Amino acid sequence: MSEVGAVRYRERLWPARWILVATLLVIPASALTFAPLSWVLGFVVGVFLYAGCVGLYAIAGVPVEVTDTELRAGRARIELDFVGGATAFTGADATSQRGPELDARAWLLLRGGVPGVVRVDIADPKDPTPYWLISTRNPDRLVSELIGAVASRA
Numbered sequence: 289m290s291e292v293g294a295v296r297y298r299e300r301l302w303p304a305r306w307i308l309v310a311t312l313l314v315i316p317a318s319a320l321t322f323a324p325l326s327w328v329l330g331f332v333v334g335v336f337l338y339a340g341c342v343g344l345y346a347i348a349g350v351p352v353e354v355t356d357t358e359l360r361a362g363r364a365r366i367e368l369d370f371v372g373g374a375t376a377f378t379g380a381d382a383t384s385q386r387g388p389e390l391d392a393r394a395w396l397l398l399r400g401g402v403p404g405v406v407r408v409d410i411a412d413p414k415d416p417t418p419y420w421l422i423s424t425r426n427p428d429r430l431v432s433e434l435i436g437a438v439a440s441r442a
Contacts, residue, residue, distance in 0.1 A: 406427050
């Protein structure tokens with residue numbers, strides 16, 4: 289495997305904001321659970337549980353990165369020599385790529401609350417995976433940087 293080059297694009301796929309807001313319900317739930325003992329104890333426990341949930345969400349944020357030599361999506365990596373092309377999808381087209389048009393052999397990095405996806409075609413004849421489908425908040429920018437990185441290696 290080649291050396292990792294300079295970073296051209298980096299994004300971290302955090303959970304959607306509504307998940308963080310919905311998780312706030314752990315505070316009143318804890319308060320009600322601990323009410324027979326102490327309302328204050330319940331709120332304190334709830335705040336600690338909420339902080340723990342937010343910490344877990346932060347750890348669960350998955351990186352998507354394009355360097356001069358490779359594409360990284362979560363723990364997966366592929367050298368740019370094996371990238372055949374990339375296409376950005378948003379709206380109904382992104383929904384279709386995640387659903388009816390999805391190839392069961394594709395490698396997926398999908399996150400709820402992240403509206404766009406990028407389809408990265410794999411050009412390695414030995415790889416049974418036809419493409420990667422990656423969630424992204426900036427599909428056009430990811431495609432632009434990826435295609436630029438691939439072109440600069442040619």
